[in-house]
Amino acid sequence: MNTNEINLVVGAGFSGAVIANLLASELGEGVLVIDKKDHIAGNCYDFRDKNGIMIHKYGSHIFHTNSEKVWNFIKQFTDFNTYMHKVVGYLDGIETHIPFNFNTLYDVFPESFARRLEEKLLDVFEINTKVPILEFQKQDDDDLKFLANYVYEKIFLHYTTKQWGVSPQDVDGAVTARVPVYLSKDNRYFQDKYQGIPLEGYTKVVEKMLDHKNITLKLGTDYKELKDKEFKRIFYTGPIDEFYDYKFGQLPYRSVNFKFETYDKEYYQSGACVNYPCNYDFTRIHEYKYYLDDKSDKTVIAKEYSENFELGKNERYYPIPKDENTVLYEQYLEESKKDKNVYFLGRLGDYKYYNMDSAIERAIEVFEEVCE
Numbered sequence: 234m235n236t237n238e239i240n241l242v243v244g245a246g247f248s249g250a251v252i253a254n255l256l257a258s259e260l261g262e263g264v265l266v267i268d269k270k271d272h273i274a275g276n277c278y279d280f281r282d283k284n285g286i287m288i289h290k291y292g293s294h295i296f297h298t299n300s301e302k303v304w305n306f307i308k309q310f311t312d313f314n315t316y317m318h319k320v321v322g323y324l325d326g327i328e329t330h331i332p333f334n335f336n337t338l339y340d341v342f343p344e345s346f347a348r349r350l351e352e353k354l355l356d357v358f359e360i361n362t363k364v365p366i367l368e369f370q371k372q373d374d375d376d377l378k379f380l381a382n383y384v385y386e387k388i389f390l391h392y393t394t395k396q397w398g399v400s401p402q403d404v405d406g407a408v409t410a411r412v413p414v415y416l417s418k419d420n421r422y423f424q425d426k427y428q429g430i431p432l433e434g435y436t437k438v439v440e441k442m443l444d445h446k447n448i449t450l451k452l453g454t455d456y457k458e459l460k461d462k463e464f465k466r467i468f469y470t471g472p473i474d475e476f477y478d479y480k481f482g483q484l485p486y487r488s489v490n491f492k493f494e495t496y497d498k499e500y501y502q503s504g505a506c507v508n509y510p511c512n513y514d515f516t517r518i519h520e521y522k523y524y525l526d527d528k529s530d531k532t533v534i535a536k537e538y539s540e541n542f543e544l545g546k547n548e549r550y551y552p553i554p555k556d557e558n559t560v561l562y563e564q565y566l567e568e569s570k571k572d573k574n575v576y577f578l579g580r581l582g583d584y585k586y587y588n589m590d591s592a593i594e595r596a597i598e599v600f601e602e603v604c605e
C-alpha cells in the first residue's frame with residue numbers, strides 16, 4: 234500500500250466514485266479505489282460503439298431526481314440534455330403509454346367507454362394522483378373493477394412474472410409502485426424536477442469524479458485478492474454477503490441477460506424503450522441512439538431477458554425486496570458493526586433497489602456521517 238492511501242474504496246460505480254471524490258477533495262486524503270471489473274462506472278457503464286452510438290452495457294440508464302443536493306453534486310461533473318423518458322408498451326397489439334394514464338385509457342377502449350371510466354376515476358381520485366396497482370385493485374364499482382383487472386393483467390402480471398419470477402402479489406408492493414397508475418395526461422415515465430442524460434455519458438461522469446491527484450484507481454482488482462488490507466477506513470460497495478463469505482447464506486438477486494442486435498436502418502422502434510408486458514420472453518427492448526440523439530444509418534437495440542442470479546454464472550442486477558431477504562440482510566448489517574472501520578454502501582453493500590440519485594445521496598450521507 235502507498236502510505237498516502239489511507240482510505241480504500243471497493244467498487245468504482247457511482248457509490249464508490251462519489252465517496253472517493255469527497256474523501257479526496259473535501260478531506261484532502263489519499264484514496265485507493267479498486268474494482269474487479271476492467272472498467273469504471275459499475276452498472277452505469279456506457280461507451281460509444283463503432284457506429285458512434287452510446288451503448289448502456291448494463292441496461293438503459295436515465296438520470297432523474299428531485300434532490301437539489303444530488304443535482305448540484307452531479308452537475309459539477311457534467312451537463313445534461315433535456316431528455317425526458319417515455320415508455321410505450323404493446324397492449325392487445327396497440328402501442329400505448331406506460332405508466333397507464335388517461336391517454337392509455339383512450340388508446341385501448343372505445344371513446345364512450347373510456348369517457349365513462351375517466352369520469353368514474355375522477356369521482357374517486359384527485360387528478361394527477363399516482364395509485365400503485367395493488368391499491369388500484371381495491372375498487373367497488375364494477376366498471377372500475379374491470380379496469381383494474383385489465384391494467385393488472387395487461388401491464389403488470391406477465392411483465393412482473395418475467396422480471397421477478399413471481400406474480401405482483403409476491404413481490405414487495407414498492408416494486409410495482411415504481412410504475413403506478415397515473416391519473417393524468419402526462420406520458421412521461423418520471424415526473425422528477427431534474428431529468429436527462431449526461432452529455433458525454435455516465436462513464437465520463439465517473440471518470441471525472443475519480444480524476445483527482447489524491448485518488449489512485451486499480452481496475453481488475455478484487456478485494457478478496459488484495460494482500461494488504463490495512464486502511465484507516467474501508468468503504469465497501471460490493472455485495473455485503475460476499476464480504477462475510479456468505480456465513481449466514483446468500484442474499485438473492487435477479488440478473489439480466491441483454492441480447493444486442495445491430496440493424497442496417499436508422500431506427501428500429503418508436504422510442505428508446507418499448508415494453509412487452511404480454512408477449513415474448515423478454516420484458517423490454519432498448520434502442521440506445523435515442524438517449525443522446527446519436528446520428529447513424531445503423532441502430533443498436535438490446536432485448537432484456539430477466540433471470541435468476543447464480544453465483545459464478547451471471548451478475549447481480551436487482552436486490553429482491555422481500556421481508557425474509559431484509560431479515561437476512563440485517564444479520565449481515567449487525568455483523569458489520571463489529572468491523573469498526575468498514576462502511577457498506579451502494580446497491581450491493583446496502584442490498585437496496587437504489588436508483589442512481591439515491592446511490593449518490595447515500596454516498597454523500599455516509600461521507601457526512603463518517604468523516605465530518
Ligand code: FAD
Nearest residue numbers: 244246247248269275276292294295456471579580588589
Ligand atoms: P454498482 O454500479 O453495481 O457498482 C458496484 C461496483 O463494485 C461494480 O463495479 C463491481 O464490479 C464492484 N465490485 C463488487 N465486488 C467487488 C469486489 N469484491 N472487489 C472489487 N470490486 C467489486 N438508476 C437510475 O437512476 N435510472 C435508471 O434508468 C436505471 N436503470 C437501471 C437499469 C438496470 C438494468 C439496472 C440493473 C439498474 C438501473 N439503475 C438505474 C440503477 C443503477 O444502476 C444503480 O443505482 C447504480 O449503478 C448503483 O451504483 P453502485 O455504485 O451502488 O453499484
Ligand code: UDP
Nearest residue numbers: 331388389392393396408409411412508510
Ligand atoms: N412493471 C410492470 N410492467 C411494466 C413496467 C413495470 O409490471 O410495463 C413492474 C415490474 O414489476 C417492474 C416494476 O414495475 O419490475 C418496476 O419497473 P421499473 O421500470 O421501475 O423497473 P427497472 O427500470 O428498475 O427495471
